[in-house]
Amino acid sequence: MQDQTASDFTRSRRASLTAAIFLMATSAIGPGFITQTATFTATMGAAFAFGILASILIDFVVQLNVWRTVSLTGMRASDLANAAIPGSGYLLALLVIFGGLVFNVGNIAGAGLGLNALMGLDPKWGGALSALVAIGIFLSKRAGIAIDRLIVVLGLLMIVLTLFVAFASNPPLGEALRQTVWPDQINFATITTIVGGTVGGYITYAGAHRLLDRGLVGEEHIKEVTKAALSGIAMTGVMRYILFLAILGVAVSGAVIDTSGKGANPAAQAFQAAAGELGLRTFGLVLWAAAITSVIGAAYTSMSFITAFVPGIGERGRNRATVAFIAVSLSVYLALGTAPAALLLFAGGFNGLILPIGLSIFVYVGWRRSDLMGGYHYPRWLLMLGAITCLLTWYMAAKSVGPILAFVNL
Numbered sequence: 001m002q003d004q005t006a007s008d009f010t011r012s013r014r015a016s017l018t019a020a021i022f023l024m025a026t027s028a029i030g031p032g033f034i035t036q037t038a039t040f041t042a043t044m045g046a047a048f049a050f051g052i053l054a055s056i057l058i059d060f061v062v063q064l065n066v067w068r069t070v071s072l073t074g075m076r077a078s079d080l081a082n083a084a085i086p087g088s089g090y091l092l093a094l095l096v097i098f099g100g101l102v103f104n105v106g107n108i109a110g111a112g113l114g115l116n117a118l119m120g121l122d123p124k125w126g127g128a129l130s131a132l133v134a135i136g137i138f139l140s141k142r143a144g145i146a147i148d149r150l151i152v153v154l155g156l157l158m159i160v161l162t163l164f165v166a167f168a169s170n171p172p173l174g175e176a177l178r179q180t181v182w183p184d185q186i187n188f189a190t191i192t193t194i195v196g197g198t199v200g201g202y203i204t205y206a207g208a209h210r211l212l213d214r215g216l217v218g219e220e221h222i223k224e225v226t227k228a229a230l231s232g233i234a235m236t237g238v239m240r241y242i243l244f245l246a247i248l249g250v251a252v253s254g255a256v257i258d259t260s261g262k263g264a265n266p267a268a269q270a271f272q273a274a275a276g277e278l279g280l281r282t283f284g285l286v287l288w289a290a291a292i293t294s295v296i297g298a299a300y301t302s303m304s305f306i307t308a309f310v311p312g313i314g315e316r317g318r319n320r321a322t323v324a325f326i327a328v329s330l331s332v333y334l335a336l337g338t339a340p341a342a343l344l345l346f347a348g349g350f351n352g353l354i355l356p357i358g359l360s361i362f363v364y365v366g367w368r369r370s371d372l373m374g375g376y377h378y379p380r381w382l383l384m385l386g387a388i389t390c391l392l393t394w395y396m397a398a399k400s401v402g403p404i405l406a407f408v409n410l
Helices: 002-028 029-071 077-084 088-119 125-138 143-168 171-183 187-199 203-213 219-252 266-308 315-335 339-366 381-408
Strands: none
Touching: 002 171, 029 077, 029 088, 029 171, 029 187, 029 203, 029 266, 029 339, 029 381, 077 088, 077 203, 077 219, 077 266, 077 339, 088 125, 088 339, 125 171, 125 266, 125 315, 143 171, 143 266, 171 219, 171 381, 187 203, 187 315, 187 381, 203 219, 203 266, 203 339, 266 315, 339 381
């Protein structure tokens, strides 16, 4: 009986780690990232490969520091921030919740675009239907298990379908690899936007809070948490590069991709140019899968910050708040006249501006507040990388405010 119990616990722990990896990965590979990648690849060509590499390197440092610190302290990000710097947790919570709302409006918009490409459904009807599916999941009595399983299945589906289109588009691999490390041009606004779309705002904390809810806390789990963070980042990195190659192949073929942002759907155009009608339908399924998992991830993670204002709220209360959050996101989306693609670009840029604030707090905790981590001696090399990345994200945010707003015509 003890062996059976230990085996069940091991399987449960492994499932929790896998779910956290996929929650982070699917949140990072949402409709915002897909739209951003299509837009920037069409305008910058192979030079955008450097932006992909930069975002992956930044993600490694950010996720390792955040996941490890949350696990070591056993505290949610907002509670940890308040313990380290009184009042900062409230600011972080407000920014993440607002950023998550902006992103979730974009996610619902992406779901609408996906069903439009897949079935020809009006984007607003598609967005509403997808939001209702997400609400139904959180109203389920077994919401936690349903979320974990759905995210893993849809995450794998996204990777397989995008890989198919990447082969079909026949991209120039040699040129892409060269410009990954030696680009013809560097655009900080695009890097900030793509970083914001993959690790900015709520996305930074998605997997970490999922592990916290599953009880994987303390120094005894630090190796597993670190491995999970690295696996999640590696998965998102592979997916980003595959998507970039798929669209690059189309861009260099001479096909025209509309990146005006005024009702345009550049990623759909790229998939259709690569594989015809099948490519368009494939894109619709990929985008919808990315969107619905991101709706779930954004809502779940944003509402996990509500504990900063309602400390005693339990899982049931958070699920209700999550349902309300999705409903508000849907209402805003239906009321907006902004073109979905432009909204998705703005969402990534905005969350990229939030990133340095939270990262600064976590780096401070690692340097100065070992008492919050039970006296754990945090690796100095990781803190140094965290400090350098923190300065870099502040610099990119400062340089990118104007270009991001101008790009989406806001």
